[in-house]
Amino acid sequence: xxxxxxxxxWLPDHQLHAAATLAHVDQTIxxxxxxxxxxxKTGPLTLTNVADDxxxxxxxxxxxxxxxxxxxxxxxxLTQLRAALEHTVYAEVEHLLARPLTAQEARGIEMPAxxxxxxxxxxxxxxxRSQLPPLQSDAPLTERIRTLQPFQRHDSDEHPLRLLAxxxxxxxxxxxxxxxxxxxxxxxxxxxxxxxxxxxLKTRPQPGDGLPLQTGDILASGPRHARIPVSVMPTISLxxxxxxxxNIALRELEYLEEWVRTTAIxxxxxxxxxxxxxxxxxxxTLGHEDLRRELLRAENVTATQRARHRMMAEIARSxxxxxxxxxxxxxxxxxxxxxxxxxDDTGVLERTGRLVSVVAAPVALLNAVNELLAEVRxxxxxxxxx
Numbered sequence: 001x002x003x004x005x006x007x008x009x010w011l012p013d014h015q016l017h018a019a020a021t022l023a024h025v026d027q028t029i030x031x032x033x034x035x036x037x038x039x040x041k042t043g044p045l046t047l048t049n050v051a052d053d054x055x056x057x058x059x060x061x062x063x064x065x066x067x068x069x070x071x072x073x074x075x076x077x078l079t080q081l082r083a084a085l086e087h088t089v090y091a092e093v094e095h096l097l098a099r100p101l102t103a104q105e106a107r108g109i110e111m112p113a114x115x116x117x118x119x120x121x122x123x124x125x126x127x128x129r130s131q132l133p134p135l136q137s138d139a140p141l142t143e144r145i146r147t148l149q150p151f152q153r154h155d156s157d158e159h160p161l162r163l164l165a166x167x168x169x170x171x172x173x174x175x176x177x178x179x180x181x182x183x184x185x186x187x188x189x190x191x192x193x194x195x196x197x198x199x200x201l202k203t204r205p206q207p208g209d210g211l212p213l214q215t216g217d218i219l220a221s222g223p224r225h226a227r228i229p230v231s232v233m234p235t236i237s238l239x240x241x242x243x244x245x246x247n248i249a250l251r252e253l254e255y256l257e258e259w260v261r262t263t264a265i266x267x268x269x270x271x272x273x274x275x276x277x278x279x280x281x282x283x284x285t286l287g288h289e290d291l292r293r294e295l296l297r298a299e300n301v302t303a304t305q306r307a308r309h310r311m312m313a314e315i316a317r318s319x320x321x322x323x324x325x326x327x328x329x330x331x332x333x334x335x336x337x338x339x340x341x342x343x344d345d346t347g348v349l350e351r352t353g354r355l356v357s358v359v360a361a362p363v364a365l366l367n368a369v370n371e372l373l374a375e376v377r378x379x380x381x382x383x384x385x386x
């Protein structure tokens with residue numbers, strides 16, 4: 001269902017800038033997603049088997065350096081999310097005053113992130129702010145800002161505004177976002193009763209406890225003379241400055257982007273989140289005479305959702321090619337792979353879904369496989385004809 005002008009009627013003209021900033025954030029997160037995918041796809045971990053009496057350990061011998069662009073792009077996305085809030089507050093104050101702010105007044109406009117009621121009251125008492133009617137204690141905008149404060153939650157350290165403030169304070173004043181390669185998952189390709197994974201080390205917690213991977217980390221252990229193939233999935237993670245907790249970078253970005261876009265900005269402008277959220281994907285590489293009209297053409301699929309879609313399609317493409325080659329008779333693996341690679345992500349997932357939907361019905365499944373094999377042969381005939 002496409003959006004209409006009515007859906008975005010809650011967004012006044014003086015706040016249209018927020019849509020463009022969120023679109024910039026989405027583009028930046030998309031770059032992070034593509035870089036992290038490319039890094040992970042290269043296999044950033046070098047592993048070796050180390051014998052230890054009757055056991056054999058899988059040990060990390062090297063971790064590929066993380067591209068320096070990743071933490072900086074993460075910091076850029078986080079900083080722009082905070083800027084979207086700051087700009088929204090500033091624009092709302094000016095609109096309510098019906099005049100431009102003076103230079104002195106402008107210095108007092110910000111989006112606070114207070115962990116206690118007392119801190120928020122102190123923020124309100126600031127000399128410059130206390131003189132502005134829109135930011136006085138009983139003003140509607142002040143109440144909206146109060147609603148979004150970290151002290152409103154028992155676990156204020158986990159509040160999205162607290163996370164955003166801590167990440168951006170770090171990025172602005174000390175260092176880019178702290179990102180590292182961590183262990184996402186490790187599992188046996190075939191279960192084995194005597195396999196253990198992510199064994200503790202003597203000098204530091206086990207990799208599964210969340211620390212970045214280092215040379216010497218033992219990821220798995222099994223009988224010395226048994227061959228147990230394992231799959232290791234690294235992940236790019238981001239450290240929260242105030243708690244030291246590591247979280248998957250794209251998951252952190254997704255959480256904060258969604259909160260700013262669907263909760264914080266609507267509340268700052270309207271007092272409620274019960275409005276149509278601003279779309280994440282708006283083309284701002286072109287100039288638009290009517291940005292509001294462009295909102296109606298924007299996409300509601302976020303960068304992280306698109307990244308998951310690409311990853312699912314990549315896995316499905318490989319599995320689909322393997323399955324069809326196994327049943328293809330005269331077809332070569334090169335032909336099947338070429339056909340699968342020629343499909344776009346949506347096409348791959350649609351065909352895989354077609355097989356999954358009939359997996360419990362052998363005859364229907366065989367028919368579906370034969371239909372896809374016919375597609376591959378038609379693709380082969382077209383290529384031979386040209």
